[in-house]
Amino acid sequence: MANKDVEIVKSSGKRVKFSFDKLRGSLKRAGADEKTINHILDIVRDELYQGISTKEIYNRAYALLKGKETFLASRYSLKKAIYNLGPTGFPFEKFIGAILKYSGYKVEIGKILNGLCVSHEVDVLAEKHSEFILVECKFHSEEGRNCNVKVPLYINSRYIDVKQKWNGINSNKPLTEGWVVTNTRFTVDAVKYGNCAGLHLLSWDYPKGNALKDRIDRVGLYPVTVSTLLSSEEKQFLLDRNIVLCRQLIEESFMLDHLGVSENRKQKIIHEINKLCNL
Incomplete structure (x- = not known):
């Protein structure tokens, strides 16, 4: 069966033809280079099957990007990160x-x-x-x-x-x-x-x-929920204190001290956000 004939299931339940071009575009928008993109496409191509969910494809690409650079995974997860701002709106x-x-x-x-x-x-x-x-x-x-x-x-x-x-x-x-x-x-x-x-x-x-x-x-106005290095509880702590954007966390990094984040981990989080927002 050719890859072009594979149908995937969207979160709405609708079945559509899988598009390598769309996946390539989302990986490129995340900032991945051609070598990384082609590597991920090759792996996804080998793992495709009829009726695979968009969530499975997303999780696979996300994990591969995270293994390369955490900030790439953060950018790739933007849509999900906005959903994670909920549930109240x-x-x-x-x-x-x-x-x-x-x-x-x-x-x-x-x-x-x-x-x-x-x-x-x-x-x-x-x-x-x-x-x-x-x-x-x-x-x-x-x-x-x-x-x-x-x-x-x-x-x-x-x-x-x-x-x-x-x-x-x-x-x-x-x-x-x-x-x-x-x-x-x-x-x-x-x-x-x-x-x-x-x-x-x-x-x-x-x-x-x-x-x-x-x-x-x-x-580069990403929500703090995109971070791969902050836990769900830490993200909620920041949201509750009106730290909504990653850029705000850079400006008010003392909030990480209030969370009890170690100096080593704090530097990793700040490095990720700087790369993510091109600061």
Whole structure:
């Protein structure tokens, strides 16, 4: 049986043809060189079988990258690391807020705003150059779930209500955009409605070339959950103290002392993060 005929099972349960090009692309995006990529592809090719899960393929590639360089494995695990921000979704809101902050915005999380009809708690309110954007985050902690049209429909109605009130009293500092951000993917109808309504849509893979994964990779704004050297408990400790980005951990490395991390291990963690974020 040729490799091109192998069907793999996605987390949603859907069966699709396995693509070496997609695997190569994800390994390349992680920063692996051609020799490492070809080595991993050869191993995966030998281990493919009909009905293998995407999770098995991911775990195999992740383990091989980790054996080469831990920071490569960290970059490769980005999508999973964002899922690991859950399950409440609040750390994801802080993560998006942190990304906007590093993009030059002043940010407030979980702010109550009055609408024309009712008040609303918004996930992120961001301001730059006296213009404000309202950002609503739709977080899924389970892989395979997409963001359907109901989400932008609901968020657009809230945005319009807030905007009508806001711009009536803040004409010199207007609310100019409503954003919908998700860690998964938008359905076709969600994209169609969002664009028609004038919302700014941002998902794992949308818009092409400037999606969430592209923005993170481009400026090295990785969540602390990507680290291969921190335990789950240590990551949660940091998230609880608003250390959401790896860059923040570099700036506040004393947090590792509070965790009781040895000096030797601390240096390894900092080295991994510096390599990961190109610092």
